[in-house]
Amino acid sequence: MELNEILRPDAVVTLAPGLSKKRVLEMIGEVAARQCNQITAHAAFDAMLARERLGSTGIGNGIALPHGRMTDTDKVVAVVARLSQAIDFDAIDNQPVDLLFALLVPSDQCQAHLTTLAAIAKRLSDKETLKKLRSASDDNEVYRILVDAA
Numbered sequence: 001m002e003l004n005e006i007l008r009p010d011a012v013v014t015l016a017p018g019l020s021k022k023r024v025l026e027m028i029g030e031v032a033a034r035q036c037n038q039i040t041a042h043a044a045f046d047a048m049l050a051r052e053r054l055g056s057t058g059i060g061n062g063i064a065l066p067h068g069r070m071t072d073t074d075k076v077v078a079v080v081a082r083l084s085q086a087i088d089f090d091a092i093d094n095q096p097v098d099l100l101f102a103l104l105v106p107s108d109q110c111q112a113h114l115t116t117l118a119a120i121a122k123r124l125s126d127k128e129t130l131k132k133l134r135s136a137s138d139d140n141e142v143y144r145i146l147v148d149a150a
Contacts, residue, residue, distance in 0.1 A: 003123075004147045006103075006116070007078040011035050012139040012146075017085030024081060025049060025066060028102045031079045038073035044104055058091025062134075063124050065117055067103040069110070076116070077104045082133065082142055099124070099133060 013031055015024060029044035047068025051057065058064040079102040086096035101120050105113040123129060129145065136142045 003078070003120075006076045007080065007143070007146065008035060009140060009143045011078060012080040012082075012143045014082045014084060014139055014142075017083070019083070019085075019087060021052075021087060021089050022049070024083070024087065024100065025052070025102075028066065028079045028081055028100065031081075032077045032102065032104055035077045035079070036073055036075045038075060039070060039077060039104060043070065043072065044068065044077075047104060048102065056090035056092065058089040058093075058097050059121060059124075060091055060093035060095065061125075061130065062086060062091075062095060062098045063121075063130075064089050064091065064097045064100045065103070065121060066100060067105070067113070067117060069107045069113070070104050071107050073104075074106050076106070076109065076112070078102065079104075080142060080146065082136070082139070099130070 025048045026045050029041040032044040033041040048066040051068050057066045081100040083098045086098040089097035132145045
């Protein structure tokens with residue numbers, strides 16, 4: 001699955017400082033709901049929060065990959081959030097998170113979900129890509145960097 005198939009330019013957002021982990025997930029849920037009318041903001045938030053309760057999706061280097069399974073959709077939805085101020089996300093390296101790539105998938109597409117998450121994690125492990133994402137001037141540039149890196 002190509003990134004440009006699941007990530008739309010208007011699903012890349014920069015969020016203001018002073019947010020908590022919970023509020024960031026709520027805002028990602030709101031963006032996801034705008035991407036797919038089968039998804040509600042509340043259901044998206046609940047799916048991501050349920051996954052976070054199993055263990056943080058903060059993978060280190062300031063990155064988190066919140067994700068969840070959705071029962072009422074047949075569409076994969078991705079949201080990228082860049083935080084203007086890093087937050088505590090209980091990441092595996094205990095470092096704050098400023099880049100989040102959220103993925104919401106239909107419950108029956110678990111294998112595609114894992115494959116997509118692995119591909120995203122690999123892409124975000126590239127130090128040059130991370131540097132570009134963090135220094136991007138706006139959300140459109142973040143989108144182009146992610147899609148072009150594919």
